[in-house]
Amino acid sequence: MPQLYKSIKPFLLRFASMPLAIVLLMVLAIASMIGTVLLQNQEQADYLTQFGPVWYWVFRGLGLFDMYHAWWFIGLLGFLMTSLAFCLWHNVPRMLKEMRSRKVKLTDHAWKRMQHTHKLTLPDRDMEAVAGKVEKITGWQWLTYQEKGFTYLRGDRGRYHKWGYILVHSALLIVLIGGWMSVQFGFRGNMAVPEGGMESRISYVKGTGSESLDMPFKVRCNSFEINFFPTGAPKEFRSNLTIIDQGKEVLTSDIIVNEPLYYRGVRIYQASFGDGGSKIGLKLFRLDGSKRVDVVKSEVYKTYTDAESGISMEITDFKPFNVENMAAPGEPKKFQDIGPAVDFVLRGPGLKPVKVRSFMNPFIVNGQNQGSLMMISLTGDNRDFQSFFLGPDLTKPKEWELFHAFSKKSSGIADGGGIEVFKAAVSEVYGDKMPDDFRDVGIRTLQGMQMLPSLPWPFIPLLDDYDQVYYTGLQLARDPGMNVVWSGSALLVMGLCIMLYISHRKVWLVIEARERGMRIRVAGLANRNLMAFDSEFNDLLRDLEDNLGLSQQGASV
Amino acid sequence: MTAIALSGFFGTIQQGRVTHIRFWTYIGFFAGAAALAFFGDSGYDEDGFLIRFLSMQGVIWGGAGALLGLGLSFATGKSGQRSPSFIENSVPWLDGLLLMMLLMAAFTLLEPHEALISYEDQSNLISGRIVMAMNLLFLFSAVCYIMYLFAPESFIGKMATMAAWGGVYAGGTSLFLRWYESYLFLNGDIGHAPVSNLYEVFILLFCVTSSIYLTFERRYQAKAMGAFVMVLVSAGVFFGIWLDSIGQADIKPLVPALQSYWMKIHVPLNFVGYGSFAVACAAGMAWLFRERLERRGSASMLKIFPSLDQLDQLAYKAIAVGFPAFTLATILGAAWAAEAWGGYWSWDPKETWALIVWLFYGAYLHVRISHGWSGKTLAVWAVAGFLVTLFCFVGVNMYLSGLHSYGRLA
Numbered sequence: 001m002p003q004l005y006k007s008i009k010p011f012l013l014r015f016a017s018m019p020l021a022i023v024l025l026m027v028l029a030i031a032s033m034i035g036t037v038l039l040q041n042q043e044q045a046d047y048l049t050q051f052g053p054v055w056y057w058v059f060r061g062l063g064l065f066d067m068y069h070a071w072w073f074i075g076l077l078g079f080l081m082t083s084l085a086f087c088l089w090h091n092v093p094r095m096l097k098e099m100r101s102r103k104v105k106l107t108d109h110a111w112k113r114m115q116h117t118h119k120l121t122l123p124d125r126d127m128e129a130v131a132g133k134v135e136k137i138t139g140w141q142w143l144t145y146q147e148k149g150f151t152y153l154r155g156d157r158g159r160y161h162k163w164g165y166i167l168v169h170s171a172l173l174i175v176l177i178g179g180w181m182s183v184q185f186g187f188r189g190n191m192a193v194p195e196g197g198m199e200s201r202i203s204y205v206k207g208t209g210s211e212s213l214d215m216p217f218k219v220r221c222n223s224f225e226i227n228f229f230p231t232g233a234p235k236e237f238r239s240n241l242t243i244i245d246q247g248k249e250v251l252t253s254d255i256i257v258n259e260p261l262y263y264r265g266v267r268i269y270q271a272s273f274g275d276g277g278s279k280i281g282l283k284l285f286r287l288d289g290s291k292r293v294d295v296v297k298s299e300v301y302k303t304y305t306d307a308e309s310g311i312s313m314e315i316t317d318f319k320p321f322n323v324e325n326m327a328a329p330g331e332p333k334k335f336q337d338i339g340p341a342v343d344f345v346l347r348g349p350g351l352k353p354v355k356v357r358s359f360m361n362p363f364i365v366n367g368q369n370q371g372s373l374m375m376i377s378l379t380g381d382n383r384d385f386q387s388f389f390l391g392p393d394l395t396k397p398k399e400w401e402l403f404h405a406f407s408k409k410s411s412g413i414a415d416g417g418g419i420e421v422f423k424a425a426v427s428e429v430y431g432d433k434m435p436d437d438f439r440d441v442g443i444r445t446l447q448g449m450q451m452l453p454s455l456p457w458p459f460i461p462l463l464d465d466y467d468q469v470y471y472t473g474l475q476l477a478r479d480p481g482m483n484v485v486w487s488g489s490a491l492l493v494m495g496l497c498i499m500l501y502i503s504h505r506k507v508w509l510v511i512e513a514r515e516r517g518m519r520i521r522v523a524g525l526a527n528r529n530l531m532a533f534d535s536e537f538n539d540l541l542r543d544l545e546d547n548l549g550l551s552q553q554g555a556s557v
Numbered sequence: 558m559t560a561i562a563l564s565g566f567f568g569t570i571q572q573g574r575v576t577h578i579r580f581w582t583y584i585g586f587f588a589g590a591a592a593l594a595f596f597g598d599s600g601y602d603e604d605g606f607l608i609r610f611l612s613m614q615g616v617i618w619g620g621a622g623a624l625l626g627l628g629l630s631f632a633t634g635k636s637g638q639r640s641p642s643f644i645e646n647s648v649p650w651l652d653g654l655l656l657m658m659l660l661m662a663a664f665t666l667l668e669p670h671e672a673l674i675s676y677e678d679q680s681n682l683i684s685g686r687i688v689m690a691m692n693l694l695f696l697f698s699a700v701c702y703i704m705y706l707f708a709p710e711s712f713i714g715k716m717a718t719m720a721a722w723g724g725v726y727a728g729g730t731s732l733f734l735r736w737y738e739s740y741l742f743l744n745g746d747i748g749h750a751p752v753s754n755l756y757e758v759f760i761l762l763f764c765v766t767s768s769i770y771l772t773f774e775r776r777y778q779a780k781a782m783g784a785f786v787m788v789l790v791s792a793g794v795f796f797g798i799w800l801d802s803i804g805q806a807d808i809k810p811l812v813p814a815l816q817s818y819w820m821k822i823h824v825p826l827n828f829v830g831y832g833s834f835a836v837a838c839a840a841g842m843a844w845l846f847r848e849r850l851e852r853r854g855s856a857s858m859l860k861i862f863p864s865l866d867q868l869d870q871l872a873y874k875a876i877a878v879g880f881p882a883f884t885l886a887t888i889l890g891a892a893w894a895a896e897a898w899g900g901y902w903s904w905d906p907k908e909t910w911a912l913i914v915w916l917f918y919g920a921y922l923h924v925r926i927s928h929g930w931s932g933k934t935l936a937v938w939a940v941a942g943f944l945v946t947l948f949c950f951v952g953v954n955m956y957l958s959g960l961h962s963y964g965r966l967a
Contacts, residue, residue, distance in 0.1 A: 269897070
């Protein structure tokens with residue numbers, strides 16, 4: 001064993017050496033940068049399209065898509081831990097010894113290294129009394145030593161400052177150990193619980209894949225709600241959860257962001273939300289001239305197929321509020337909620353698949369009803385939605401009828417028939433009771449005459465009613481290393497403060513008898529913060545002069 | 558460059574008995590505020606806390622605490638004795654905060670009529686004008702400090718210092734005022750501390766940087782360094798003006814993740830770190846500048862410059878202030894993350910860059926303390942360190958995504 005120790009000792013010493021630590025810190029810093037530039041834990045398919053097959057496999061082989069858990073990064077951290085451990089092992093005994101040893105005697109050689117020196121002479125020759133008076137100066141830890149007619153005094157301040165180094169380095173080690181414990185014995189994953197539903201399984205990303213884990217209890221989401229600021233920005237996400245452990249309801253509580261729930265070592269966080277399968281009612285306004293309106297029931301995440309035309313609608317999302325800035329560019333912002341909308345992908349024979357956002361309410365801005373609204377994205381990307389004003393306000397059955405009456409009356413007439421034909425159509429639909437917003441109805445109907453025939457679909461799908469169900473996205477985490485990390489962190493800050501703000505300041509007094517009176521030589525040395533030590537040394541000299549009664553006589557040399 | 562003792566009026570009120578009394582009164586006030594949060598009528602109501610200090614309730618609780626502290630100071634202090642340096646060093650900062658609060662309270666009286674203020678149009682709020690004054694003061698100060706390098710008249714130097722102090726107080730006051738103003742519309746629904754977006758924290762950064770530098774200037778007579786600090790601050794001022802011009806200066810509601818008392822702790826503490834690193838960077842630049850002057854031998858300017866050794870120490874001192882603050886801020890950020898994001902560390906870009914900054918300055922302290930390096934390498938290191946810090950602060954928000962994305966430009 002000693003043989004082995006001897007042969008590895010040079011390596012161990014190298015571990016403890018400073019340059020290695022600096023290189024290690026810089027390498028870690030540079031390596032960490034990679035993961036901030038390259039987005040971590042994305043879909044593998046996205047990486048493949050982004051980098052092409054060659055680089056994809058190179059990066060994947062290096063673990064760069066989850067680099068903070070890659071073997072080489074963990075290895076670097078392990079290396080740092082080893083280096084820290086050996087640094088402590090190598091330096092702590094020496095430091096403890098240094099802190100204990102306080103040489104009182106000052107050699108002439110040491111005198112030359114002093115940052116501050118000063119000489120005083122005293123008329124009387126009572127060394128003991130002088131030493132006694134010096135020791136009364138507060139704020140310094142004094143030691144006295146006598147040899148060959150000399151009296152030496154040593155004062156220390158901040159003698160334990162080396163604890164700063166020890167604390168900082170061991171604290172970092174503790175933090176890293178805590179981090180390792182978190183990874184090794186903890187978990188962190190997500191679950192989505194629809195309102196009224198129950199879930200006990202979490203899933204999380206590991207490497208390039210996804211894994212899942214069963215919790216020892218079930219989480220039921222009783223309700224989820226979002227509160228909004230008047231600006232339309234979300235103010236609060238709140239889930240009401242019940243924990244069910246072995247068939248019994250043990251705990252019911254609200255959670256919001258920043259206020260997680262704690263149960264059996266597991267923290268449950270409000271992380272996200274989404275549609276949990278809202279019930280959706282759609283109205284299909286047939287465009288075959290039959291005035292037929294079919295009512296269709298479906299759910300978010302389901303696909304409804306219209307048997308008549310073979311067109312399918314895959315419902316992807318539902319939102320009860322859609323707050324938009326209604327101001328023209330350059331004007332002060334003006335937010336308005338334009339009501340519930342459902343998103344679906346519309347596919348059909350001979351049709352290009354498009355994404356449709358269909359609103360329940362007509363679009364009303366500044367009190368003017370501009371008819372039913374629909375948004376269409378040709379790419380399927382939400383950013384590419386374009387507004388289409390259909391014309392008639394289809395929530396009013398009469399306007400649907402008016403559209404048909406007008407198109408029937410005006411068909412075959414070259415210029416569409418003009419105002420007379422329109423008036424006839426209106427009186428056919430409304431009778432004597434004209435609508436109040438007659439002008440707007442007219443504008444909407446004319447818009448409909450242009451818009452509706454140009455639609456490639458045999459019907460207009462509009463949102464009719466809904467019964468909203470959210471899912472709440474929860475994050476569940478257990479972290480047995482967390483308290484270790486906190487204690488390490490506390491030590492780290494303490495250690496840093498000791499290390500940086502407490503300097504070891506040493507002063508020596510050498511008192512020697514002269515023919516008449518005695519001479520006192522004062523010397524001071526500080527390991528850092530020399531500027532502050534300047535004034536501290538001057539303070540000490542002043543205290544000395546006061547205590548020894550020198551200030552009146554002005555006897556300092 | 559010894560640490561100079563203050564003389565005159567300011568010297569008297571910042572030492573001895575008066576300081577002792579003030580210190581304990583402040584402590585008493587903070588205790589009263591904490592008691593209000595814990596035991597007050599409606600307890601701690603998140604971000605409305607500042608507003609409650611302006612109400613009767615705040616006056617009663619804080620005032621009672623302050624009176625208790627005042628009494629305590631008479632009970633504990635013996636007259637004529639010197640206070641510990643910790644107290645003497647911290648009281649001026651607390652004084653400054655109090656003065657800013659009082660200025661804020663005074664300016665609230667000048668707020669325009671309710672009808673002129675709305676969420677959509679915040680241009681009439683008075684804090685915007687005070688920020689403009691701050692911008693001008695900082696720019697003027699920078700010009701004076703640069704002039705001082707070429708014409709070291711004490712008059713110019715004094716003007717530079719005064720303008721910088723003026724800027725600090727204008728900035729601090731405008732931030733407090735913004736806090737108050739955030740309650741003026743939408744029924745006070747969106748009120749929050751003014752440390753929630755890039756524009757606000759930039760003002761905070763100017764104030765922290767300048768006041769740390771001004772403290773150094775007063776203590777170590779390093780006036781020639783001011784030109785470098787204030788040029789950095791001025792660059793920031795222009796960035797702030799640009800942010801304002803693209804509509805980033807508006808008070809906006811907080812996203813749910815930011816609605817936490819941690820925000821008021823984590824963010825300002827981080828900026829103590831960033832501000833000190835900025836001062837260290839300026840000291841590093843001054844070091845490099847002086848070295849070049851020495852090689853060229855321009856004696857007139859050298860006279861007013863601190864020596865290379867002093868500049869080296871000033872850079873170290875600034876980092877010694879910033880590093881523990883930054884460490885603590887990062888740890889408290891981790892504590893917040895553990896409460897909001899499900900884990901104390903997520904390798905989010907901002908977190909990772911904070912770690913990179915930490916490692917960078919950690920290595921600086923290593924080579925300096927344990928290896929005794931100094932001089933050019935460390936001067937360059939201090940400057941480079943601030944560039945890394947700057948990327949962590951602004952670059953991550955602008956170029957990288959992640960959990961800290963609310964710092965982005967919207």
